[in-house]
Amino acid sequence: MKTETKRGRPRKFDEDETLDRIMLLFWKNGYSATSLDQIAETTGLNRPSLYAAFGSKKAMYLKIIERFADRMHTYLRQAGMETEGAAPRLKAIMAAAIELYTGQTELNGAPYGCLAISTLQSEAVEDADFRQALDRVITRMDKGIASLIRHETRDSLTENEVREAAQHLALILHGLSIRARAGENPEALKILAESAVDKILPGTSHG
Amino acid sequence: MKTETKRGRPRKFDEDETLDRIMLLFWKNGYSATSLDQIAETTGLNRPSLYAAFGSKKAMYLKIIERFADRMHTYLRQAGMETEGAAPRLKAIMAAAIELYTGQTELNGAPYGCLAISTLQSEAVEDADFRQALDRVITRMDKGIASLIRHETRDSLTENEVREAAQHLALILHGLSIRARAGENPEALKILAESAVDKILPGTSHG
DNA sequence: CTATTTTTGTGCGATATGGTACAAAAAAGA
DNA sequence: TCTTTTTTGTACCATATCGCACAAAAATAG
Numbered sequence A, B: 001m002k003t004e005t006k007r008g009r010p011r012k013f014d015e016d017e018t019l020d021r022i023m024l025l026f027w028k029n030g031y032s033a034t035s036l037d038q039i040a041e042t043t044g045l046n047r048p049s050l051y052a053a054f055g056s057k058k059a060m061y062l063k064i065i066e067r068f069a070d071r072m073h074t075y076l077r078q079a080g081m082e083t084e085g086a087a088p089r090l091k092a093i094m095a096a097a098i099e100l101y102t103g104q105t106e107l108n109g110a111p112y113g114c115l116a117i118s119t120l121q122s123e124a125v126e127d128a129d130f131r132q133a134l135d136r137v138i139t140r141m142d143k144g145i146a147s148l149i150r151h152e153t154r155d156s157l158t159e160n161e162v163r164e165a166a167q168h169l170a171l172i173l174h175g176l177s178i179r180a181r182a183g184e185n186p187e188a189l190k191i192l193a194e195s196a197v198d199k200i201l202p203g204t205s206h207g
Numbered sequence C: 001c002t003a004t005t006t007t008t009g010t011g012c013g014a015t016a017t018g019g020t021a022c023a024a025a026a027a028a029g030a
Numbered sequence D: 001t002c003t004t005t006t007t008t009g010t011a012c013c014a015t016a017t018c019g020c021a022c023a024a025a026a027a028t029a030g
Helices: A015-029 A036-043 A047-054 A057-080 A086-101 A115-119 A128-152 A159-181 A186-200 B015-029 B036-043 B047-054 B057-080 B086-101 B115-119 B128-152 B159-181 B186-200
Strands: none
Touching: A015 A036, A015 A047, A015 A057, A015 A115, A036 A047, A036 A057, A047 A057, A057 A086, A057 A115, A057 A128, A086 A128, A086 A159, A086 A186, A115 A128, A115 A159, A128 A159, A128 B159, A159 A186, A159 B128, A159 B159, A159 B186, A186 B159, A186 B186, B015 B036, B015 B047, B015 B057, B015 B115, B036 B047, B036 B057, B047 B057, B057 B086, B057 B115, B057 B128, B086 B128, B086 B159, B086 B186, B115 B128, B115 B159, B128 B159, B159 B186
16 A cells, blocks of 8 residues: 555546546546647546546546446446346346446436447547457457356357357347437337347346 | 429539438447548538538438338338248248348448447437337338238237237347347348248248 | 655647638539 | 520638747745
8 A cells, every 4th residue: 555655746537537527527528629628627627637647638538438348347337236137137237237328326427328338439430549449348248248148158058059049148238238329218128138138138038 | 202403503512412322421430430521522512502402411310220220111112012920931931031131232332230229229328219219110110020920810819919019029139239240140030030030020930 | 855756637739620702613503 | 696504713711729928826936
C-alpha cells in the first residue's frame, strides 16, 4: 500500500469518478462527436490536466472501453449467480444486461445500450485499434457465456454445441443493445431475451 | 417523362452515382467522422453544389440511410426468392445479408457491416431524428422477416410465434452485422446464421 | 528555507469544421 | 441579342477541433 508518498502537487480530482463522467459522455455522443472541451467541462478539469492524466482522446476512450468491459463482466457474472441451472442463469444474465442497456442501473440512468456496441462500430473501419477493441469485447462475451453453459451442462453438450449456443446468445444480446439505444420497450426486450434462451440452448423445452 | 426542359446551367454530376460515393464515405467513417471536405473530394463537387443538391450534411446522411434501406429490402427479397420453404428462404436471406456485410457484393467491397447498424447508433442519443431512423430500419426488418415467415408457414404458427421468430432472427442479423464490421470470418458468420434459423424457426428440426 | 517534483490553469497555435455570399458560367426563352 | 434560370467555383466566416508551451501553484525531501 503506497499512500501519500508522492512528491508533487496533489491531484484535485478522483480518477475513477472522472473516468465515470467521461464514460457517460462517450456513451451518449459516441467517440467522434465528443470533444475535449465537453470532457473538460463535465469533469471540471482543463485539457492539459486531462492530457497528462489519460493521454490523448483516443487513449482515454480505449481505456474507458476496457474499464467498461471489466465492469460489465463482473456485473453479469454476479447477476448469473443468483439462480441455478443453465437456462435460468442465462436468462438472469440477459435480463441484467437489458436493464443496463435500458438505463435501469446506477451505472447509467439512460437507455444508451452497450457502450462498446453503440459507439465502437462507427470508428472500427478507419482505426484498427478500435476494430480490435470491438472484436475483443465480442470474443470476451462469447467466451463468458460459453464458460457458463459449459459449466452448467457438464457432458450433456458437445464443445461445439456449447460454443455455438454462446455465440447465438451473444448475437442476440448485441441486437438487444441496438434496440435499447433505438428506444424500444425494456420489457419487450426482456421477453425476447427469455424466449431466445429457450430456443437457443440445446435441451431446453421448445414452446 | 420530363426531360431536357430545365432552364438553367446543366448539372455536371449524376445524382445517383454521387449518392453512392457519399454513402461509402459515411459507411466507412460514420456520420460525425465524415467531413464535407471529404465528401466534396470524393464526389468531385464543391460544397455549395452539394449543399444545393442535398441540403445539410444531416439531410444528406438521412436520405442515404433511407436509400440504403430500400436497396437492402429489394436485395434481400430477391435473395429469398431463389429457394422455397420458410427455413431455406430465411437462410438464403441471411446468407445474402452476410455477403453484403462482409463486402462480397458490388454495393460495397469492404466488410463494413450494415450501414444503419454500424453508423446510426452513435448519433442516436443526441439527435431524435437519427434515433427514429434507426428504429425504423429495425422495425422494417422485423416486419419483412415476419411477412416471409407468415407467408411460408400458413396456419402452422400463431401470429405471436411468427413475430417472435422474426424478431429473434433480426436480432441475430444485427449481431452479425457488428461481427462483420469487427472483421470476423464471413464463413463462420454464415454457419452461425444457418444454425440460428434452425433453432429459432418453430417446427424446424433441432440439431 | 531551498530544491525538486508534480499538477494546475491560462493561453495559444495550427488546422478543420459546417455552412454561405457572390460573381462567373452555361443552359433555355423571348 | 438580351433576359432569366440554374449550377458552378472561389473565397470566406465564425467557430470548433486536438494538442501543447509555459509559468504559477502546491506538495515533499533535504
